[in-house]
Amino acid sequence: MSGHNKWSKIAGKKGIADAKRSAVFTRLAKAITLAAREGGGDVAMNFKLRMAVEQAKAANMPSNNVDRAVKRGTGEGDGGSMEAGLYEAYGPRGVGIIVETLSDNKNRTVAEVQATMKRAGATPAAQGSVLFNFDHKAIVTVLNPTTNDRGTLELILIDAGADDIELETEGLTVAGPVEKFQSLVEAIEAAGLKPNEAGLEFVPKVSVNLIDEEREKTEKIVQALEDLDDVQAVYTSLES
Template structure:
């Protein structure tokens, strides 16, 4: 969980501005669109769409934007046709990296991602080369001022969650993919507000990056990938000490 927690914390700290909000909306709209395309436009019968809508609401996306994205997916509105592709590779320090993309031009996307890996000293690998190092889990982010740890733990476990992990400024509620939506609904009814909800790839084990240049190159790679318009999510199994993070910042 450390790798996911570290990268999640970094992203939250670097992403709180309007320009990022625009990118976040773009990525969320694509996820809603393809979820509606593959599973239908009714969130009650489409768990992936429900998850995407929950994430969009967590970012305060207007309802009109969500509705338009669903209609694009169901074919009621025109728009670009996106393809889902997962890329896998190794970054600096031997860190495993998964890159979830949605693209209307896979040749452009793979060329850009390969360039990012090569520039950082890493390399893009074959399908399946690192995915086995991760488990897909549901995660909900709850600010510490929204609930006490004991209250959240009781509510989350009652709802069917697997664990609650404490971070610097928040708690992460961890669920299986199958119980994710049930936990979301339970916490909403229990008036526990959360700032993020998503299905993510959680590393089974982490690689500690101790060399400053490797850590700097790794973070630059992850940030470049996150900023790319075709990239939806980036997952990595690294851990960097708080002391080294302080030096890098």
């Protein structure tokens, strides 16, 4: 799983300090609203909503904020339509950059993302020109899994659809096809483990190793994009 930042949630990626807490909650609320709009407001029946709500709770998002976001999605509260977007760019030495957005104003988002890319030193790319080097994967991590039978656990996860399993000191990382996302999470829970992070991510097929100066520039590009309100996540082919 080259390029995957294993041990951090979206809240960690966004730097959930007091100054940014509100912005993080806004992003999480958008994800909840979209999930509720697509599949209804019952977390027992809507797996995508359940994952979005659990991610919000892990970031200590107030329950009333979560409830409002769900109601917006089901039409019980105020709020316009939400649209997901995907933007591509190249960084130093051709490092691929994928930007996921969620917005109620696509024109605004396109303008902000492209302007930020150029200002930070990235080159906007044509649709598909960067994406071809990434796999869209279901990724689930578990911190410090309490299991002594690694072999049995791996067999359970393979049966659930896992195609890559890494068990390290920090924890367990499982990857699989997007369509196996729910079955992977449920298999981990059935084994008595609790996911630390669970979501769909873009993982590079081939990563690029950069010198320190180029790596720093790439990280600044990522940070500038992550600071935009409509950006949900940023992925790169930078060697981790």
